[in-house]
Amino acid sequence: MSATTLPRTEAAAETRLRIVDCDVHPAMRSAAELDRWLPPRWQQHRRDYGLRLRQPFTSTYPYPKSAPALSRRDAWPPGGGPPGSDLDFMRQQHLDFHDIEYGMLQPLSVRGMDERVPGFAEAVSCAVNEWQHDDWTAKDKRLKGTIAVPGEDAQAAVKEIERWAGHPDFVQISMVTRALEPLGRSRYWPIYEAAAHFGLPIGLHTLGTSGHSVAGGGWPSYYYEEHQAVAMSLAAMTASFILEGVPERFPDLKLVIIEGGFGWVPSLGWRMDSHWTALRSEVPHLRRKPSEYLQANFWFTTQPVEEPENPEHLRKLIDWIGWDRLLFATDYPHWDSDDPRYAFKCQMSEAEKRAIFAGNAKAVYRL
Amino acid sequence: MSKHVVAAVSDLPAGSRRQVTIKGRPIVVFNLSGEFFALVNRCPHQGAGLCEGEITGLVTSDRPGEFHVSREGEIIRCPWHGWEFDIRTGQSWCDPSRIRIRPYPVEVAPGARLVQGPYVAETVPVRIEEDYVVLEV
Numbered sequence A: 001m002s003a004t005t006l007p008r009t010e011a012a013a014e015t016r017l018r019i020v021d022c023d024v025h026p027a028m029r030s031a032a033e034l035d036r037w038l039p040p041r042w043q044q045h046r047r048d049y050g051l052r053l054r055q056p057f058t059s060t061y062p063y064p065k066s067a068p069a070l071s072r073r074d075a076w077p078p079g080g081g082p083p084g085s086d087l088d089f090m091r092q093q094h095l096d097f098h099d100i101e102y103g104m105l106q107p108l109s110v111r112g113m114d115e116r117v118p119g120f121a122e123a124v125s126c127a128v129n130e131w132q133h134d135d136w137t138a139k140d141k142r143l144k145g146t147i148a149v150p151g152e153d154a155q156a157a158v159k160e161i162e163r164w165a166g167h168p169d170f171v172q173i174s175m176v177t178r179a180l181e182p183l184g185r186s187r188y189w190p191i192y193e194a195a196a197h198f199g200l201p202i203g204l205h206t207l208g209t210s211g212h213s214v215a216g217g218g219w220p221s222y223y224y225e226e227h228q229a230v231a232m233s234l235a236a237m238t239a240s241f242i243l244e245g246v247p248e249r250f251p252d253l254k255l256v257i258i259e260g261g262f263g264w265v266p267s268l269g270w271r272m273d274s275h276w277t278a279l280r281s282e283v284p285h286l287r288r289k290p291s292e293y294l295q296a297n298f299w300f301t302t303q304p305v306e307e308p309e310n311p312e313h314l315r316k317l318i319d320w321i322g323w324d325r326l327l328f329a330t331d332y333p334h335w336d337s338d339d340p341r342y343a344f345k346c347q348m349s350e351a352e353k354r355a356i357f358a359g360n361a362k363a364v365y366r367l
Numbered sequence B: 001m002s003k004h005v006v007a008a009v010s011d012l013p014a015g016s017r018r019q020v021t022i023k024g025r026p027i028v029v030f031n032l033s034g035e036f037f038a039l040v041n042r043c044p045h046q047g048a049g050l051c052e053g054e055i056t057g058l059v060t061s062d063r064p065g066e067f068h069v070s071r072e073g074e075i076i077r078c079p080w081h082g083w084e085f086d087i088r089t090g091q092s093w094c095d096p097s098r099i100r101i102r103p104y105p106v107e108v109a110p111g112a113r114l115v116q117g118p119y120v121a122e123t124v125p126v127r128i129e130e131d132y133v134v135l136e137v
Helices: A010-015 A031-036 A040-049 A087-095 A120-137 A154-164 A186-198 A223-244 A265-282 A290-297 A311-321 A350-365
Strands: A019-024 A100-105 A143-148 A170-174 A202-205 A255-258 A298-301 B003-008 B017-022 B025-032 B035-040 B054-060 B068-077 B084-086 B106-110 B131-136
Touching: A019 A087, A019 A255, A019 A350, A031 A040, A031 A120, A040 A120, A087 A100, A100 A120, A100 A350, A120 A143, A120 A154, A120 A170, A143 A154, A154 A186, A170 A186, A186 A202, A223 A255, A223 A265, A223 A290, A265 A290, A265 A311, A290 A298, B003 B017, B025 B068, B025 B131, B035 B106
Parallel strands: A019 A100, A100 A143, A143 A170, A170 A202, A202 A255, A255 A298
Antiparallel strands: B003 B131, B017 B025, B025 B035, B054 B068, B068 B084, B106 B131
């Protein structure tokens, strides 16, 4: 009797699940790198005044992030520089290691999106976008950039969107989630109009201080508390979008909420719907139940994946949100990142895995 | 189970740790002020290599506003999500009965005894005048 082994063919490679990671953070070695793309006038401004956000500290966060550079302690590149600043090391530790098919960049550390000084906010946003292109997406085709825009200056934001729209390396638009006003307000609508016009999703990564506390009730004592309140601030932002009528006015607009988890999504929908029966007349511009907009216009990245004690509860949660609404994300190289192999503590079918780890993101971002 | 020489005591000073691979298993060996302990080098949460984590102590409190620091150097925090583990036992601080890392027995043996066998020496040359860290896996 003899045994033979069927040869593995290319079909195996085709059916292999490759991951789309919807939250990868590249970092500049320092803000001085901006000078490569800043006009001389703004180089001078950077040297004289530096970057300034609406927060008490200039070179760190109002809440220390529990780990240096808020990163995994094993993510510091051996060649120096902060985590996320070395493409080769990112390839080795992350992109190649997990066989990432696409990584969606979210540049946060040096940014113009919520820079205080008008004009400089625009110049820094432009420079960050050029940097994403020159140092990341042009060098590794797996990486996709985001058009970072100075949200408080809608006109400048639209100009920046128009500059990049249609470029195959840029697949979404980013602005901070805690802006000067709730993001549903009409001052931001030109950005949404441009996004809908070009078919570009808006990636809303939790970010920004803007003078408001992340927790509605005031400034928390602990990083723990601030980190916890992020989900609530994103729920408030989502309600603002819906109740101000953004998805009603721009039905094709895609809003991707990044790094807020998703456990809060069902209760937000239920609560808004129950209020709608009583308070609909206050928002007559809404023609559908709030939860319908929630399920039509919003997507959520998975990290940090909720970890209920009973894994079945995670499945029920996703059942309500929709298996087509979640986009896998690691948040590499940050300390609270998720490993695609272990992040979900529940059983998933092959089809469910393919949707969450790749298919949904490919559909939203048209990859 | 078999015994493996993983380091000379002089190469693993107090407060240090080292990652070794024995029988294909990643293991981290700690020197805690002259006592040696070994744990699987893999966090049970999401698989990070513990060896790269921060070694620290325990901060505890009986009431808000008061705190105690104890067991300095006996706790390792995962390099990713910061979960705390007792280096002596592998137990997690948050859920010690359910979440734990497998420990391996470790002993210190003089080179003179080791050269007589039956230990399996892994890449560490043994000299009779030195002491060695021996892991049972």
